[in-house]
Amino acid sequence: MDPQSPPFTPRQAAYLIVQRGENRESEDQELLEPLVQQHPDLATLVDLAHTFLELLRQRQAKDFDDWLMKALTCPIQPLKKFAAGLMDDYAAVKASMMMEVSHGLVEGLNNKLKMLKRQMFGRAGLTLLAKRFIMAA
Numbered sequence: 364m365d366p367q368s369p370p371f372t373p374r375q376a377a378y379l380i381v382q383r384g385e386n387r388e389s390e391d392q393e394l395l396e397p398l399v400q401q402h403p404d405l406a407t408l409v410d411l412a413h414t415f416l417e418l419l420r421q422r423q424a425k426d427f428d429d430w431l432m433k434a435l436t437c438p439i440q441p442l443k444k445f446a447a448g449l450m451d452d453y454a455a456v457k458a459s460m461m462m463e464v465s466h467g468l469v470e471g472l473n474n475k476l477k478m479l480k481r482q483m484f485g486r487a488g489l490t491l492l493a494k495r496f497i498m499a500a
Contacts, residue, residue, distance in 0.1 A: 380412050408439050424460035 371394055379387060379395045387395075399406045414430055417423070434446035449456050459465075479495050 380409050381416060384413075404439055407437055408442055411437060411442060418460060422460050424457050427457060427460055 376395070376398065379391050382391075384392075395409075399409055411430070411434055415434075418427055418430060431446055431449060434442055435450070437443060476496055479492060483492055483495070
């Protein structure tokens with residue numbers, strides 16, 4: 364690694380982990396591989412993250428329970444906490460893996476509208492908010 368380059372951040376590592384292997388550039392792969400080899404817990408995390416993403420992408424709800432048990436018993440606390448959160452909303456997570464329907468687009472628009480409202484709080488009325496929302500979409 365070049366000493367002049369900026370440091371490798373946890374956010375960059377997380378992005379590389381969730382990115383599909385075929386979409387990862389070679390220099391990114393070169394950053395991730397030594398980390399995984401040096402830290403066995405990180406290798407477990409990467410494996411569980413890839414498995415979970417494939418469960419979601421391929422809609423493999425039947426394998427979700429096995430993955431959840433592995434995640435709940437792994438030594439990485441943030442992953443255990445994530446799995447516990449999935450367990451709290453187990454029915455919805457399982458249903459999202461079985462159904463073709465997605466509310467992602469609607470949730471994205473709601474998020475965008477709320478962001479615009481926060482930016483404009485106390486500055487303008489609904490007319491300007493509507494115009495900005497339409498222009499942002």
